[in-house]
Amino acid sequence: MGLTIALNRGRILKECLPLITAAGYAPAESLDGSRKLVFPTVTGGHRLIVVRGSDVPTYVEYGAADVGIVGKDTLLEHDTAGFYECLDLGIGRCRLMTAAPVGVDISRGPLRVATKFVRAARRYFEAQGRQVVIIPLAGAMEIAPLMNLADCIVDIVDTGNTLKANGLEALETIAEISSRVIVNRASMKLKFDEVQAFIDGLRAQAARLAPAAPGASRA
Ligand code: PRP
Secondary structure, eight states: OOOEEEEETTHHHHHHHHHHHHTTOOBSSOOTTOOOOEEEBSSTTOEEEEEOGGGHHHHHHTTSSSEEEEEHHHHHTSOGGGEEEEEEOOOSOEEEEEEEETTOOOSSSOEEEEESOHHHHHHHHHHTTOOEEEEEOSSOTTHHHHTTSOSEEEEEESSSHHHHHTTEEEEEEEEEEOEEEEEEHHHHHHTHHHHHHHHHHHHHHHHHHSOOSTTSSOO
16 A cells, blocks of 8 residues: 655645655656645556645644644744654754844843744743744744844744845754654554655665754754
């Protein structure tokens, strides 16, 4: 029985496709520029589905996909009880960080925090005993402090160029991020051999191909 493999569209996809291909799960046609979202694999009778990162855990949790590849930043926002997190691929490396306008001290006082990483941000500031108001945004968090919507942001930082371009500086690291393989709980039992082969194949290719240095790539 083949696997349904959920992939995070966008930059993670670009980085994980060489791994997937080298491990024997190459799509039968090119994903580049295609409007299709479901691709059979060349061999093995598997299929790849390409969805938004935040939807990968949902597909895997409900068993619509057996396995998925998704950034740890996304997993931090998801209730991970519904699936197993089995493998760190070591690709898509970046950091989840706090950032504020250059020179602004946010170490004291009440704080308005703009982010799409609501759970991770809340956990982080709660652990510090900080009173914060979390302002959920879907993206482009960097302009929130400029528009006086927030005092700081919690966002993904890779090269730091986006922060710099918007007059912000990175402050504290909340989490080191990389791409992970997640597995549906029932699939782990019912398709054990296929799932294990998938994980072993990716582990071997990740060890061979993954960039070693953080910052060399991002999720
Ligand atoms: C991410 C993140 C930052 C940027 C950081 O956005 O939200 O905006 O990348 O990268 P840098 O440090 O190399 O500049 P992305 O482009 O992934 O789009 P998103 O808003 O959909 O997350």
